[in-house]
Amino acid sequence: MVPDKVVDEISANRQRYVEELSDFLLIPSVSTEPDHAADIRQAAIWVVNKLQKLGFHVELRETARHPVVCGHLVIDASLPTILIYGHYDVQPPDPLDEWITPPFSPSIRDGHIYARGATDNKGQCLTYLEAMEAMLSVTGRLPLNVKVLIEGEEEIGSPNLGPFLQENQEYLQTDVIAISDGSQFASGIPAITYGLRGLSYLEIQVQGPRFDLHSGTFGGVVANPIQVLAEMMTRLKNSDGTVAIPGFYDHVQELRPEERQELSDLPVDEVRVKNYLGVDQLVGEPDYSMVERQTARPTLDVNGIWGGFAGEGAKTIIPAKAGAKVSMRLVPNQRAAAINERFKSFIHSIAPSTVKIQISEMHGSDPVLIDRSQPAMEAAARAIEFGFAKKPVFIREGGSIPIVGLFKEVLDCGSILLLGWGSPDDGAHSPNERFSLEDFHRGICSAAALFYSLEESYRT
Amino acid sequence: MVPDKVVDEISANRQRYVEELSDFLLIPSVSTEPDHAADIRQAAIWVVNKLQKLGFHVELRETARHPVVCGHLVIDASLPTILIYGHYDVQPPDPLDEWITPPFSPSIRDGHIYARGATDNKGQCLTYLEAMEAMLSVTGRLPLNVKVLIEGEEEIGSPNLGPFLQENQEYLQTDVIAISDGSQFASGIPAITYGLRGLSYLEIQVQGPRFDLHSGTFGGVVANPIQVLAEMMTRLKNSDGTVAIPGFYDHVQELRPEERQELSDLPVDEVRVKNYLGVDQLVGEPDYSMVERQTARPTLDVNGIWGGFAGEGAKTIIPAKAGAKVSMRLVPNQRAAAINERFKSFIHSIAPSTVKIQISEMHGSDPVLIDRSQPAMEAAARAIEFGFAKKPVFIREGGSIPIVGLFKEVLDCGSILLLGWGSPDDGAHSPNERFSLEDFHRGICSAAALFYSLEESYRT
Numbered sequence: 001m002v003p004d005k006v007v008d009e010i011s012a013n014r015q016r017y018v019e020e021l022s023d024f025l026l027i028p029s030v031s032t033e034p035d036h037a038a039d040i041r042q043a044a045i046w047v048v049n050k051l052q053k054l055g056f057h058v059e060l061r062e063t064a065r066h067p068v069v070c071g072h073l074v075i076d077a078s079l080p081t082i083l084i085y086g087h088y089d090v091q092p093p094d095p096l097d098e099w100i101t102p103p104f105s106p107s108i109r110d111g112h113i114y115a116r117g118a119t120d121n122k123g124q125c126l127t128y129l130e131a132m133e134a135m136l137s138v139t140g141r142l143p144l145n146v147k148v149l150i151e152g153e154e155e156i157g158s159p160n161l162g163p164f165l166q167e168n169q170e171y172l173q174t175d176v177i178a179i180s181d182g183s184q185f186a187s188g189i190p191a192i193t194y195g196l197r198g199l200s201y202l203e204i205q206v207q208g209p210r211f212d213l214h215s216g217t218f219g220g221v222v223a224n225p226i227q228v229l230a231e232m233m234t235r236l237k238n239s240d241g242t243v244a245i246p247g248f249y250d251h252v253q254e255l256r257p258e259e260r261q262e263l264s265d266l267p268v269d270e271v272r273v274k275n276y277l278g279v280d281q282l283v284g285e286p287d288y289s290m291v292e293r294q295t296a297r298p299t300l301d302v303n304g305i306w307g308g309f310a311g312e313g314a315k316t317i318i319p320a321k322a323g324a325k326v327s328m329r330l331v332p333n334q335r336a337a338a339i340n341e342r343f344k345s346f347i348h349s350i351a352p353s354t355v356k357i358q359i360s361e362m363h364g365s366d367p368v369l370i371d372r373s374q375p376a377m378e379a380a381a382r383a384i385e386f387g388f389a390k391k392p393v394f395i396r397e398g399g400s401i402p403i404v405g406l407f408k409e410v411l412d413c414g415s416i417l418l419l420g421w422g423s424p425d426d427g428a429h430s431p432n433e434r435f436s437l438e439d440f441h442r443g444i445c446s447a448a449a450l451f452y453s454l455e456e457s458y459r460t
Numbered sequence: 461m462v463p464d465k466v467v468d469e470i471s472a473n474r475q476r477y478v479e480e481l482s483d484f485l486l487i488p489s490v491s492t493e494p495d496h497a498a499d500i501r502q503a504a505i506w507v508v509n510k511l512q513k514l515g516f517h518v519e520l521r522e523t524a525r526h527p528v529v530c531g532h533l534v535i536d537a538s539l540p541t542i543l544i545y546g547h548y549d550v551q552p553p554d555p556l557d558e559w560i561t562p563p564f565s566p567s568i569r570d571g572h573i574y575a576r577g578a579t580d581n582k583g584q585c586l587t588y589l590e591a592m593e594a595m596l597s598v599t600g601r602l603p604l605n606v607k608v609l610i611e612g613e614e615e616i617g618s619p620n621l622g623p624f625l626q627e628n629q630e631y632l633q634t635d636v637i638a639i640s641d642g643s644q645f646a647s648g649i650p651a652i653t654y655g656l657r658g659l660s661y662l663e664i665q666v667q668g669p670r671f672d673l674h675s676g677t678f679g680g681v682v683a684n685p686i687q688v689l690a691e692m693m694t695r696l697k698n699s700d701g702t703v704a705i706p707g708f709y710d711h712v713q714e715l716r717p718e719e720r721q722e723l724s725d726l727p728v729d730e731v732r733v734k735n736y737l738g739v740d741q742l743v744g745e746p747d748y749s750m751v752e753r754q755t756a757r758p759t760l761d762v763n764g765i766w767g768g769f770a771g772e773g774a775k776t777i778i779p780a781k782a783g784a785k786v787s788m789r790l791v792p793n794q795r796a797a798a799i800n801e802r803f804k805s806f807i808h809s810i811a812p813s814t815v816k817i818q819i820s821e822m823h824g825s826d827p828v829l830i831d832r833s834q835p836a837m838e839a840a841a842r843a844i845e846f847g848f849a850k851k852p853v854f855i856r857e858g859g860s861i862p863i864v865g866l867f868k869e870v871l872d873c874g875s876i877l878l879l880g881w882g883s884p885d886d887g888a889h890s891p892n893e894r895f896s897l898e899d900f901h902r903g904i905c906s907a908a909a910l911f912y913s914l915e916e917s918y919r920t
Contacts, residue, residue, distance in 0.1 A: 032773030092775055098671060156773055197676060201774045210738030211558060214889040215761045216657060216859025219789045220753035221733075223743045226762040226784075227697065233690035273681075278670030281814045283683045290681050299680035301778050302687050308764035309785060313492035313616055314661045314822040315552060316787055316859075317889055318761050324686075325769060327776055329679045354741045362774040399676025399776075429674040429777055 001386055001452045002445070009134040010444050017130045017444065018113065018437060020050075024088075024122045025106040025115035031066055031089035031156045040066050040152050043088040047150050050129055054136060056148065063160035066152030070168070073132075073146045080458040081145040082451070083174035083413075085403060086125030086181065087154035090117035091429045098431035112434040120428035123435035124180040124421050125150060127443035135448055143455035147174055151403075154181070157201070157363020158402050165410040175415060176376045176454060177407055180443065182397050182420035183428075185266060187436070190388040190446075192380055193418035195295065195396030196404055198330035198367035200339045201303075204229070204347060205323045207356040212308075213318040223354030225322040226307040233302055233324060235350055241284045243300045243328070245346045251333045255296050263291045266393060276425055295396040300328045325362070329398060336364035365402030376415045379453040384419065386453075387446025421446065461846055461912045462905070469594040470904050477590045477904065478573065478897060480510075484548075484582045485566040485575040491526055491549035491616045500526050500612050503548040507610050510589055514596060516608065523620035526612030530628070533592075533606045540918040541605040542911070543634035543873075545863060546585030546641065547614035550577035551889045558891035572894040579882035583895035584640040585610060587881060587903035595908055603915035607634055611863075614641070617661070617823020618862050625870040635875060636836045636914060637867055640903065642857050642880035643888075645726060647896070650848040650906075652840055653878035655755065655856030656864055658790035658827035660799045661763075664689070664807060665783045667816040672768075673778040683814030685782040686767040693762055693784060695810055701744045703760045703788070705806045711793045715756050723751045726853060736885055755856035760788045785822070789858060796824035825862030836875045839913040844879065846913075847906025881906065 029043035030036040044060055047069045051058040058071030066089065093103035093116045101107035103116035113123070128148075135142055149172065151161055165172060185191040208225035209218075238244045255263070268291055274282065284293040293299070307322025309315035328339055344359050351357045372394060384392040397418070407413055421443030427433045489503035490496040504520055507529045511518040518531030526549065553563035553576045561567035563576035573583070588608075595602055609632065611621055625632060645651035668685035669678075698704045715723070728751055734742065744753040753759070767782025769775035788799055804819050811817045832854060844852045857878070867873055881903030887893045 032775070033771070092769070092771065094769070094771070095672065199676075199776070201776070208739065211887070211890045211892070212555065213737070214859060215763060215787060216659075216789060216857070217754065217884060217888070218737070219761050219787075219858060220744045220757055220759035221742045221750050222737060222739060223741070224761050226765045227693060230690040230693035230762070230765070233687060234694040237687065277673070277678070277682060279668065279682060279814065281683070282681045283814055284680045293680035294677065297680055301675045301679050301684050302690070302768065303675060303775060303777055304768035304770045304779070305686045305690070305765055305782065306770040308762065309552070309554070310764045310766040310783075311493070311552065311554075314785065314787070315492070315763060315889070316659070316661070317763055319764070322765065323770075325774065327675060327679075327774070329676060354739065354743055397676070398679060399674060424677060427671070428677070429775070430671050432671070 001382065002449050003139060005138045006134050006448055007445065009138045010448065013134065014441055017440065021113060021123055021126055021440065022106040024126060025117055026104060028104040029089050029152065030092050031153055032092055040089060044069050044152055047088050051148060054129065054132055061164070063164055065160055068152070068161070068164055069148070069150040071148045073142065075142050075145050079145050080175040080454065081147060082454060083147040083149060083172060083177045084128045085177060085179045086150045087121045087152065088150055089152040089155050090120070091155050095431060100432055111438060112436050114432055114434045116433050118433050118435035119183070119422035119426040120433065121154065121181045123440055124443060127180060127421060127440065127447045128178070130444045131447035135451065143451045147172060154403065157365065159363060161403055162406050162410065165406055169410060172411055174411065174413055175458065177413055177416045178419060178450060179401065179404065179416065180419050180421050181401055182399065182418055183422040183424045183426065184420055185393050185395050187423040187425065189267065190384045190390055190392040191395045191420065192377065192384070192392045193395055193397045193420065194370045194372050196368045197295070197398055197400055198334060198336050198365045199327060199400040200330060200336045200343060200364045201325070201327040201362040202340065202343055203323065203325050203360045203362055205321065205358040207321055209318065209320050211320050215316045215318050218318055222318055223352065224318050225355055226319060228352060228355050229307065229322040229324055232347060232350055236300055236326070240286055243298065245342050247342050248298070248339070252298060253332045255292065260292070262394065264289060266291060294398045296331055298329055298331050298334060300326065302326050329400070330367045332367045332369050334367060336366050340364060363402065365400050366405045368404045368408065370416055371414055374415055375457045376417060376454060379457040380417045380419055380450060382453045383446050383449035386449040387442045419446065461842065462909050463599060465598045466595050466908055467905065469598045470908065473594065474901055477900065481573060481583055481586055481900065482566040484586060485577055486564060488564040489549050489612065490552050491613055492552055500549060504529050504612055507548050511608060514589065514592055521624070523624055525620055528612070528621070528624055529608070529610040531608045533602065535602050535605050539605050540635040540914065541607060542914060543607040543609060543632060543637045544588045545637060545639045546610045547581045547612065548610055549612040549615050550580070551615050555891060560892055571898060572896050574892055574894045576893050578893050578895035579643070579886040580888035580893065581614065581641045583900055584881050584903060587640065587900065587907045588638070590904045591907035595911065603911045607632060614863065617825065619823060621863055622866050622870065625866055629870060632871055634871065634873055635918070637873055637876045638879060638910060639861065639864065639876065640879050640881055641861055642859065642878055643882040643884045643886065644880055645853050645855050647883040647885065649727065650844045650850055650852040651855045651880065652837065652844070652852045653855055653857045653880065654830045654832050656828045657755070657858055657860055658794060658796050658825045659787060659860040660790060660796045660803065660824045661785070661787040661822035662800060662803055663783065663785050663820045663822060665781065665818040667781055669778065669780050671780050675776045675778050678778055682778055683812065684778050685815055686779060688812060688815050689765070689767065689782040689784055692807060692810055696760055696786070700746055703758065705802050707802050708758070708799065712758060713792045715752065720752070722854065724749060726751060754858045756791055758789055758791050758794060760786065762786050789860070790827050792827045792829050794827060796826050800824060823862070825860050826865045828864045828868065830876055831874055834875055835917045836877060836914060839917040840877045840879055840910060842913045843906050843909035846909040847902045879906070
């Protein structure tokens, strides 16, 4: 499927690709922190330069916050078009003291490259660019027309990409979209993802007295915002692990029996998962397997909490304020907007009148299911088998890629390929995030193969 | 009672006393933060210099952490001895952004001096030193022998003062101890405090997975340490505001009917309290008045909580850790050591096996009741009436002064006078802590009067 000389070229340049990735990972392009605006721009320009070297027509397109890198390379108007999506922004690196080597000083050990963004998404995104470089360099052309869209707001929920897609609907028309922003099912078990959970993310602020009080003088007469918040957080879940917000499960689509069978056929090692996480026990909704709970069932987590004195030693106060960040993972056919409303109603209904509550909606996205019967799916399976020497499994993923829903709706493209090259234990969003150099190489091979297999499947 | 020329001297020097206080308040002597070790020492030396100018034999005595300032001035071996206690350390100033003027840049407005430590305890402590300066300067002597003990660890629970008192038991022998580290009952209603609540202060750490996890990948299968902590915090209290730890109320001494009558006679304005605090509603144990709940009933507060991502924006993690600081105010005859044990047993009994729990004991103190029938009480009442032109009320205080229990036990001195010059709304431990310049002046007058009234009462 892939010309031998392309494979040889990719193998010959393995070391240089790693050096390029390392260079990309040096840039602390944290999208959620305003302090990093200059780094964000630097990372965007890094991508622009790379695409320009490949001969792309490329532009840095401004948005209300972080720019989008947008480019295209037309080979032949009669060929089908592939749109490559990725993101150059990364999660914040904290807690910093848990990194063995600093998050923005890429370090190679045990066959992995360690840095924030290694797998999510700089490393995986780069596989497509290196694959195209290899094809262009030895064959002088690509098997398809290509559009590239690499954004800088994925980790903050892509707030400006919806409008951007709307405005550039025509320019972005494509036959298929390839996204590598997830992972294999497990290390060595490549996968095609056909489902994604959605996300509702909210922040709650509790205001008690108008300033911090001496707990000796006022202990016993004033509602403590931390305790009020703790109680509300407790009431969000039932004792069996289900979410207690009324109506939360109303539109949840149950798994089909065939899907449950398929998921139960996956090689899952709960003991290995527990060892990896360092926990004695897993939790969750009764009557669903671990994989089902991770990918096809909705859930709720408190992502952060704060209030009062957290420094060294003791401070005897009743704090004026406390707050928490709460997110819910959604599944078909829940809708983020409706869940946000239910969440807010519930919190307001249980909030005592002794405090003032403020709730803000952070980013959200709807869950997605992709049609598995289309030819592009089969082409992707062949490409992965070529790169990883193994047939992929078909899975749902627990995380959210808000853009997938947008692509489906705004670009009216149902042919979205979610092909993760990394491993679930790469630590995306965690300290010591990493990407296996072997997976990086396999990803580049699979990306190249995808161009040829898609071209074949569209030709026939 | 007080010679006119002493009163005139105090009036003539009002402005200079304020300048001296302002100078003392410039020193950020925060005892809980290791970074402030040098400031602590500077504040101690400030006190040493002041006492030396008065002619005291004074020493800076080292302890395992912060030094104690210790001095004496013997007038006549046949006279009784008063021991003045105070502390030169202060609470941390955070939250810093809520201060109108910076905590360590004393600022005078509306007849108050604003700074961390203004009332607690630099301002109140200084009243005794200025009173002695005035008496010495115009009469050449003091009516009593004086010992002074000013420590630097009060705000961290005086961990080294117990051993210090033990080692210096003989040197510190005294007839009466005067402490001004509380406040009047209300602004303009001076008080003598005969009861103090004790304190149990503990910290809980909850460890879940061994690092922060992506909440998309692991949401639904791993116990979230924040949620586990929130649930445990919730279970510490019953819905009626009482503490849910088994046995917590076992040794609580109920108020005598006469005390309840006395407390209910106090001029309490709940509306004014609510306005001051900025809350619509007070809370607490049923069947007890606000003043009873503040001073004579035990309670529990979460003083701080932390876990996960508290920065700007959204981070989708299940955190590895969460923690909280919890303190309980105790009343006679509860004991801090026993309550700590009950707290730990309860937490361990409700902690789920999905996480690991660690509890550390911070500082604590037992509650105190002082005999109201002794002559020194009457002398103190006369001194206050002289300084404030009003008879004092007798009250219990909600806060803890761990040293009072120590004095009683180690120095075997039951004559402890708790005479607060400040106002309960001075904001001790809060942003914008302050001390009324008028109260500062009245405090100096009352302190001088106390020397004469005690001398009279011991003479008769």
